[in-house]
Amino acid sequence: MTFPKSQMLYDDGKYYKWTAKADHDNPYYKGGKDHAELNRTEGYEVQYFVEHSVDKIKWNGTPSIANCKKIEKMIRYDVPSNLKKRELIYDWIVSNYNKISA
Numbered sequence: 001m002t003f004p005k006s007q008m009l010y011d012d013g014k015y016y017k018w019t020a021k022a023d024h025d026n027p028y029y030k031g032g033k034d035h036a037e038l039n040r041t042e043g044y045e046v047q048y049f050v051e052h053s054v055d056k057i058k059w060n061g062t063p064s065i066a067n068c069k070k071i072e073k074m075i076r077y078d079v080p081s082n083l084k085k086r087e088l089i090y091d092w093i094v095s096n097y098n099k100i101s102a
Contacts, residue, residue: 003051003068005043010076016043037084040075049075053090057097070102 005011005018020042039045050071054063074093078100083089 001051001054001063003047007065009069009072017041018043038086038089046075057094074100
Protein backbone atom coordinates (compact mmCIF):
# COMPACT_ATOMS: atom_id res chain seq x y z
CA MET A 1 0.00 0.00 0.00
CA THR A 2 1.17 3.52 -0.71
CA PHE A 3 1.28 5.94 2.21
CA PRO A 4 1.74 9.38 0.61
CA LYS A 5 3.86 11.94 2.40
CA SER A 6 0.89 14.32 2.26
CA GLN A 7 -1.14 11.86 4.39
CA MET A 8 1.46 11.47 7.13
CA LEU A 9 0.48 12.89 10.51
CA TYR A 10 3.74 14.65 11.32
CA ASP A 11 4.66 16.10 7.93
CA ASP A 12 4.66 19.69 9.18
CA GLY A 13 8.31 20.34 8.41
CA LYS A 14 9.28 20.28 12.08
CA TYR A 15 9.45 16.62 13.10
CA TYR A 16 10.71 14.67 10.09
CA LYS A 17 13.85 15.23 8.07
CA TRP A 18 13.22 14.49 4.40
CA THR A 19 16.74 14.62 3.00
CA ALA A 20 19.65 12.38 3.80
CA LYS A 21 21.88 15.45 3.90
CA ALA A 22 20.06 16.65 7.03
CA ASP A 23 22.03 14.19 9.16
CA HIS A 24 24.64 12.90 6.71
CA ASP A 25 22.68 9.70 6.15
CA ASN A 26 22.84 7.62 3.00
CA PRO A 27 19.30 6.64 1.96
CA TYR A 28 20.67 4.02 -0.43
CA TYR A 29 22.81 2.20 2.13
CA LYS A 30 21.80 -1.45 2.05
CA GLY A 31 23.61 -2.96 5.00
CA GLY A 32 24.80 -2.47 8.54
CA LYS A 33 23.18 -0.40 11.26
CA ASP A 34 21.35 1.94 8.87
CA HIS A 35 19.65 -1.01 7.20
CA ALA A 36 18.67 -2.77 10.44
CA GLU A 37 17.57 0.22 12.52
CA LEU A 38 14.69 2.62 11.99
CA ASN A 39 15.46 6.31 12.39
CA ARG A 40 12.12 7.62 13.67
CA THR A 41 12.81 11.22 12.64
CA GLU A 42 13.65 10.50 9.00
CA GLY A 43 10.38 10.82 7.13
CA TYR A 44 11.41 8.65 4.19
CA GLU A 45 12.43 5.81 6.53
CA VAL A 46 9.18 5.96 8.52
CA GLN A 47 7.12 6.20 5.33
CA TYR A 48 8.86 3.15 3.80
CA PHE A 49 8.59 1.18 7.06
CA VAL A 50 4.85 1.94 7.42
CA GLU A 51 4.10 1.06 3.78
CA HIS A 52 5.79 -2.31 4.07
CA SER A 53 4.51 -3.09 7.56
CA VAL A 54 0.88 -2.38 6.72
CA ASP A 55 1.13 -4.81 3.79
CA LYS A 56 2.45 -7.64 6.02
CA ILE A 57 -0.04 -7.33 8.88
CA LYS A 58 -3.09 -9.61 8.65
CA TRP A 59 -6.16 -7.35 8.54
CA ASN A 60 -9.86 -8.15 8.61
CA GLY A 61 -10.04 -6.31 5.30
CA THR A 62 -7.91 -4.16 3.07
CA PRO A 63 -5.32 -1.95 4.78
CA SER A 64 -6.21 1.73 4.72
CA ILE A 65 -4.60 5.13 5.20
CA ALA A 66 -6.12 5.06 8.71
CA ASN A 67 -4.07 1.91 9.45
CA CYS A 68 -0.94 3.64 8.16
CA LYS A 69 -1.58 6.71 10.31
CA LYS A 70 -2.10 4.55 13.38
CA ILE A 71 1.21 2.76 12.78
CA GLU A 72 2.95 6.11 12.26
CA LYS A 73 1.47 7.40 15.53
CA MET A 74 2.50 4.20 17.34
CA ILE A 75 6.07 4.62 16.11
CA ARG A 76 6.21 8.16 17.43
CA TYR A 77 4.42 7.76 20.77
CA ASP A 78 4.00 4.12 21.77
CA VAL A 79 6.83 1.90 20.54
CA PRO A 80 9.40 1.78 23.37
CA SER A 81 12.37 4.00 22.57
CA ASN A 82 14.83 1.21 23.38
CA LEU A 83 13.57 -0.71 20.33
CA LYS A 84 15.74 0.36 17.41
CA LYS A 85 15.76 -2.57 15.00
CA ARG A 86 13.07 -2.60 12.33
CA GLU A 87 12.24 -6.23 13.03
CA LEU A 88 11.68 -5.61 16.76
CA ILE A 89 9.60 -2.50 16.09
CA TYR A 90 7.47 -4.42 13.59
CA ASP A 91 6.95 -7.29 16.06
CA TRP A 92 5.97 -4.83 18.81
CA ILE A 93 3.44 -3.11 16.52
CA VAL A 94 1.87 -6.43 15.50
CA SER A 95 1.60 -7.52 19.16
CA ASN A 96 0.14 -4.22 20.36
CA TYR A 97 -1.84 -2.84 17.42
CA ASN A 98 -5.26 -3.86 18.76
CA LYS A 99 -4.43 -2.72 22.31
CA ILE A 100 -3.80 0.90 21.32
CA SER A 101 -6.53 3.27 20.20
CA ALA A 102 -6.15 5.21 16.97
